[in-house]
Amino acid sequence: MIPLPIREIAPGAVHLPGWLTFDERRRLVEACRAWAKEPVPMRHTVLPRGGVMSVQTVCLGWHWQPYRYTRTADDVNGRPVAPLPEWLADLGRRAVTDAYGEAGAYDPDTALINFYDGQAKMGMHQDKDEKSDAPVVSLSIGDACLFRFGNTETRGRPYTDVRLDSGDAFVFGGPSRFAYHGVPKVYAGTGDPATGLSSGRLNLTLRVTGLR
Numbered sequence: 001m002i003p004l005p006i007r008e009i010a011p012g013a014v015h016l017p018g019w020l021t022f023d024e025r026r027r028l029v030e031a032c033r034a035w036a037k038e039p040v041p042m043r044h045t046v047l048p049r050g051g052v053m054s055v056q057t058v059c060l061g062w063h064w065q066p067y068r069y070t071r072t073a074d075d076v077n078g079r080p081v082a083p084l085p086e087w088l089a090d091l092g093r094r095a096v097t098d099a100y101g102e103a104g105a106y107d108p109d110t111a112l113i114n115f116y117d118g119q120a121k122m123g124m125h126q127d128k129d130e131k132s133d134a135p136v137v138s139l140s141i142g143d144a145c146l147f148r149f150g151n152t153e154t155r156g157r158p159y160t161d162v163r164l165d166s167g168d169a170f171v172f173g174g175p176s177r178f179a180y181h182g183v184p185k186v187y188a189g190t191g192d193p194a195t196g197l198s199s200g201r202l203n204l205t206l207r208v209t210g211l212r
């Protein structure tokens with residue numbers, strides 16, 4: 001299939017449709033399946049006020065829990081999270097290069113891996129627990145979703161609704177780095193089982209924590 005053209009959704013927010021090769025999708029699905037088991041199992045994150053996220057998450061490099069990063073998964077099993085492999089950081093650099101023309105010294109040190117079943121969604125939020133304004137690289141595999149990309153001021157309008165399909169990358173940095181965004185809907189049954197993911201949606205976000 002011929003990929004759709006790259007599109008700037010907002011200043012610094014770039015959608016790269018069909019960006020992952022088929023082999024990359026398969027490799028990511030296989031790797032995520034292993035990371036979802038060990039050393040820290042994928043889980044529904046519990047929010048400070050007792051809410052439970054419908055999405056399931058596991059992290060690499062640094063462990064995210066609302067609303068901070070730690071090296072060990074203190075709210076799961078206390079173990080150090082798996083390292084972020086260089087091949088995945090390389091994929092992030094390539095996405096930034098394709099989005100902006102150059103990657104500079106982009107060196108992501110954490111990945112949040114989210115799994116959405118047909119009912120899961122994610123409310124409008126900012127990715128702001130990082131102490132860095134380096135771009136976020138988002139990679140999607142499996143079922144398509146409605147991705148809502150908004151503004152830096154409010155959870156509401158103006159926003160742009162984008163459909164993220166299997167293999168799409170979405171890079172947000174610069175003036176859009178701290179824009180609100182969310183996933184109001186997953187379109188169950190729209191993925192490609194040949195990636196190794198028979199149902200649901202996988203999303204990875206590569207980030208620079210700015211921590212050490």
Ligand SMILES: O=C(O)CCC(=O)C(=O)O
Pocket residue numbers: 112114122127138140147164181182183203205
């Ligand atoms: O699933 C997505 O496309 C977005 C995930 C996200 O915003 C996050 O993990 O912070």
Ligand SMILES: [Fe+2]
Pocket residue numbers: 125126127181
């Ligand atoms: Fe986010």
